[in-house]
Amino acid sequence: MGIPTGATVVYDDGTEETFEDVSLAEARADEGRVEYRYAYAADLLPGEPAGETGMWRYRALLPLEEGPIHYPLPVGGTPLVAAPGLRNRLQMPHLWVKDETRGPTGSNKDRATAMVLEHAMRAGAQTVSCASTGNVAVSLAVGAAAAGLRAVIFVPEQVAESKLALMRLAGATVLKVREGYDAAMRFSRRAAREFGWFDRNTGYNPATLEAKKTVAFEIWEQLGRRVPDVVVSPIGDGVTLSALAKGFRELVACGVTTGVPRIIGVQAEGCQPVKLAWERGGQVEPVEPKTIADGIAVGQPLSGAAVLRDVRDSGGAFVAVSDDAMVRAIGTLAASAGILAEPAGAAAMAGLEVALEAGLVSRDERVVVLATGTVLKNPIFPELPGAVHTVHADLDELRRALGV
Amino acid sequence: MGIPTGATVVYDDGTEETFEDVSLAEARADEGRVEYRYAYAADLLPGEPAGETGMWRYRALLPLEEGPIHYPLPVGGTPLVAAPGLRNRLQMPHLWVKDETRGPTGSNKDRATAMVLEHAMRAGAQTVSCASTGNVAVSLAVGAAAAGLRAVIFVPEQVAESKLALMRLAGATVLKVREGYDAAMRFSRRAAREFGWFDRNTGYNPATLEAKKTVAFEIWEQLGRRVPDVVVSPIGDGVTLSALAKGFRELVACGVTTGVPRIIGVQAEGCQPVKLAWERGGQVEPVEPKTIADGIAVGQPLSGAAVLRDVRDSGGAFVAVSDDAMVRAIGTLAASAGILAEPAGAAAMAGLEVALEAGLVSRDERVVVLATGTVLKNPIFPELPGAVHTVHADLDELRRALGV
Structure with missing residues (x-):
């Protein structure tokens, strides 16, 4: 189970050689690519998935x-x-x-988005909406794109450009509200009622x-x-x-x-x-x-x-x-x-x-x-713990850099 | 199954009210938070997980x-x-x-990293190494951090600062090699042999x-x-x-x-x-x-x-x-x-x-x-398909912006 029974070396010139002894193949790793072989049989593969994931x-x-x-x-x-x-x-x-x-x-908001959009899809909604300054907005924009729905997102005028770019990348319609976030939240709820949009606002939507x-x-x-x-x-x-x-x-x-x-x-x-x-x-x-x-x-x-x-x-x-x-x-x-x-x-x-x-x-x-959320969307970094050295490809220089 | 049997509204002032009719609770969503209740029983929860995932x-x-x-x-x-x-x-x-x-x-390199680090952990390795300019390096740096191993990563001197920051954030030791990527690759293999490091280089390591x-x-x-x-x-x-x-x-x-x-x-x-x-x-x-x-x-x-x-x-x-x-x-x-x-x-x-x-x-x-890899680490964006409008919190202004 899980132990290769042999290996083939595909050499850099395209030729191949097969070894029953895997270690003999591995010793040739500099000359080409080692491909393992197994005692293939259907029961090596797992059974049907066990319901929902x-x-x-x-x-x-x-x-x-x-x-x-x-x-x-x-x-x-x-x-x-x-x-x-x-x-x-x-x-x-x-x-x-x-x-x-x-x-x-990259955020726990994606759970709420999934639940709301499942409801929206079952209800035959065309448009979903929310107010947000960041993770909720990106999550809804991307989720709506996947679901084939239109997203209308209300943000304060000072929204972060990096998050705004992700909303737009996902094709969302973004409304910057001049009066700020609290007004954007109230206005988004009013607009959702007026236009019959599905409202994702956290806290209001119990889903x-x-x-x-x-x-x-x-x-x-x-x-x-x-x-x-x-x-x-x-x-x-x-x-x-x-x-x-x-x-x-x-x-x-x-x-x-x-x-x-x-x-x-x-x-x-x-x-x-x-x-x-x-x-x-x-x-x-x-x-x-x-x-x-x-x-x-x-x-x-x-x-x-x-x-x-x-x-x-x-x-x-x-x-x-x-x-x-x-x-x-x-x-x-x-x-x-x-x-x-x-x-x-x-x-x-x-x-x-x-x-x-x-x-x-x-x-x-x-x-x-x-x-709860990834730094990749919001790259605020600490003093970086890792070290950087610049060297020539020279072992002695490397030893000095590493202090070994 | 999966249908709430009742709901409690937790009003904004902290008081609560419970409804058997869920729609009555939902009608109060403006005044507080709606919490659903179910006909709780142990068999509502899934069984033991089915082996490896x-x-x-x-x-x-x-x-x-x-x-x-x-x-x-x-x-x-x-x-x-x-x-x-x-x-x-x-x-x-x-x-x-x-x-x-x-x-x-955020990359398919994470599979290879996992396999190599599983081998490295079983072998009792202390240090893993590779040469890379991007996704492999970040993947190994982060994976090694999770595994409690030291990562030594060789990069060309012109490495992208955003990816270098992620390597360092994960605590890796990064060597910029003046002679460029191909030299960094050869040098990393030589250094791995010299110092007994576990070598993750894709293509060489058949794992x-x-x-x-x-x-x-x-x-x-x-x-x-x-x-x-x-x-x-x-x-x-x-x-x-x-x-x-x-x-x-x-x-x-x-x-x-x-x-x-x-x-x-x-x-x-x-x-x-x-x-x-x-x-x-x-x-x-x-x-x-x-x-x-x-x-x-x-x-x-x-x-x-x-x-x-x-x-x-x-x-x-x-x-x-x-x-x-x-x-x-x-x-x-x-x-x-x-x-x-x-x-x-x-x-x-x-x-x-x-x-x-x-x-x-x-x-x-x-x-x-x-x-194969996320844009979040490498934010190169197209002409953004979504639209941005700036409005006051006013429905007529919103209608004009949306053209409805």
């Missing part, structure tokens, strides 16, 4: 009638990464990163919460059908955290687990309305966001009250992280776990380090950190 | 002894996308795109071909255990195409299919040594690459002779595509299929249009186009 695997717990899935981009089923380097670095043997940067547009709760189901299944002790999640509008909490509560409701993980909610120091409400013991009051982490720069979170309750009910807590700490966490995730996250996407990683310091999490617990 | 699903046909997989980043299992918009646009009802932009670093052949297995399985009529693949060093051909031949060897698809090989007009050799009927002669598609700008392809034979044996053909056609194909993939590909990654899409014109492929055939 990705997010639709949990469709019995999604607001979706029976019938085939129409949305063509696979979403969900993102990796739960147990990176040896990261575990060593933090001395946490039971640490995982749930890598939500692996969606079609977005349903879609994002599948993250909890996947974590449970990927851990061998058990829940972790702690989950660390960033908070922007709060839907990501709140959906996670709902997913874990539903696992309890299904009778497959008895408790939910403690949830640590992470906000940026420059935008922490929910954490401040938690500390004051009052309601969430709006703040003016001041952070580089645009993905969580939400001064008036739609789900603020729900997040307070979800975290309290889980026995969790809130922490805030500086912009510098998020930028360092980008480096930690990349260089210790091979995960490329943007500032908001690395916020939970930064938050875990604060929570460890504060004694909110202990190093031997089973902990899952959420990485 | 992704590339390792085919490990019985990979050079890998038994035992657990150590490499922590899931690779392979990329989507085969049947985009309604793209099918309509090209009038090809049986067209799919195999979306290899969905790897950990890279083995890893990439799993694309063929996945296409076959995703099409319901049958092979398509035609597969369209870009050609850089040729390993991607050659591995695809080997994968399909192995399906025949396993007795699960009787024929292989015709393979259309696509090169850039500014770098088409294999296509020229095909037309001349001779050997592959080196050329000086002149194309924006850095991923396939290989003037002296390592697997050129193998590619000629693979395409001939499949009954396929070669086409060349202009830089402009690749840039247009980026737009086609994004706006009709929701797939974000770089120029080399969109080359096969451009090649399909040329092959249709030339009568090499007919529109009713079952055709799979390979998209």
Whole structure:
């Protein structure tokens, strides 16, 4: 099983030679290309796929009638990464990163987009719409293109050019609203009603919460059908955290687990309305966001009250992280776990380090950190940990450069 | 199954109200957040996962002894996308795109990296190395970070800053070699021998071909255990195409299919040594690459002779595509299929249009186009198809902007 029974060397001049002894072929790797052979048989190939994959695997717990899935981009089923380097670095043997940067547009928003567009396709909609400044807009533009629908997207006039380019690349119609983001959000909802468009706005469309709760189901299944002790999640509008909490509560409701993980909610120091409400013991009051982490720069979170309750009910807590700490966490995730996250996407990683310091999490617990969005769309880099040397093709020069 | 049995509205002030009639709850979406409820039961959740997922699903046909997989980043299992918009646009009802932009670093190189690093981890290696100018280097840097290994990467002095930043972000040691890419490749192999590093160089390490052949297995399985009529693949060093051909031949060897698809090989007009050799009927002669598609700008392809034979044996053909056609194909993939590909990654899409014109492929055939790498790492954009309007939050102004 899985061991080559022989190998053919295809030499650079196009001739071939076949060896029963694989090592003899491998010794010729400088002269051509080594191709392995196996004891071929049909049973070497896996059987039929076992039903749905990705997010639709949990469709019995999604607001979706029976019938085939129409949305063509696979979403969900993102990796739960147990990176040896990261575990060593933090001395946490039971640490995982749930890598939500692996969606079609590199963000956990892709789950909500898939759910809304599946509804839109079943309803025979022609046009879908939303207001957004970033990841939601790109996700909807790309998802609509895949679904063969028109996307109408409302953005504030100061939208980032790199994200605007991706929306347009996917063929979206983009409306810059002069009055800014809050007005764009209200206006987009009004326009959707006026023109009969399908409205994707997170927080208003309950399907977005349903879609994002599948993250909890996947974590449970990927851990061998058990829940972790702690989950660390960033908070922007709060839907990501709140959906996670709902997913874990539903696992309890299904009778497959008895408790939910403690949830640590992470906000940026420059935008922490929910954490401040938690500390004051009052309601969430709006703040003016001041952070580089645009993905969580939400001064008036739609789900603020729900997040307070979800975290309290889980026995969790809130922490805030500086912009510098998020930028360092980008480096930690990349260089210790091979995960490329943007500032908001690395916020939970930064938050875990604060929570460890504060004694909110202990190093031997089973902990899952959420990485929510890719740095590739939003290239804010830390001081780069790797080294660059310029050399001639000379071994002695290389030795000096490497210090060996 | 999958239909909510009730819903709770969590109002903006934190209070809640539960409705048995879901539509009554949905009518309150403006006042708070709607949370669906289901008839919870353990059998709503899927059973245990069915063995390996992704590339390792085919490990019985990979050079890998038994035992657990150590490499922590899931690779392979990329989507085969049947985009309604793209099918309509090209009038090809049986067209799919195999979306290899969905790897950990957005490239089909991630398969080869995973295979080599699995070998390296099992061998107890400390350091892995390669020479590359782009996707291979980023893939190895990120993969090594995830595996807890050190990456030493040799690049030409003129390496793209955006890709260099990603290598360093992942903590790699990068050596700029003054003598250029070919020297960097030879020097990296020499240094790997000298220092006992694990050598990932594609073409030399046969594991890279083995890893990439799993694309063929996945296409076959995703099409319901049958092979398509035609597969369209870009050609850089040729390993991607050659591995695809080997994968399909192995399906025949396993007795699960009787024929292989015709393979259309696509090169850039500014770098088409294999296509020229095909037309001349001779050997592959080196050329000086002149194309924006850095991923396939290989003037002296390592697997050129193998590619000629693979395409001939499949009954396929070669086409060349202009830089402009690749840039247009980026737009086609994004706006009709929701797939974000770089120029080399969109080359096969451009090649399909040329092959249709030339009568090499007919529109009713079952055709799979390979998209090999993401545009997010390499943002070369076409004339953007989407529209941008700037408006006040005013419905009449919006109507004028949209022309409705």
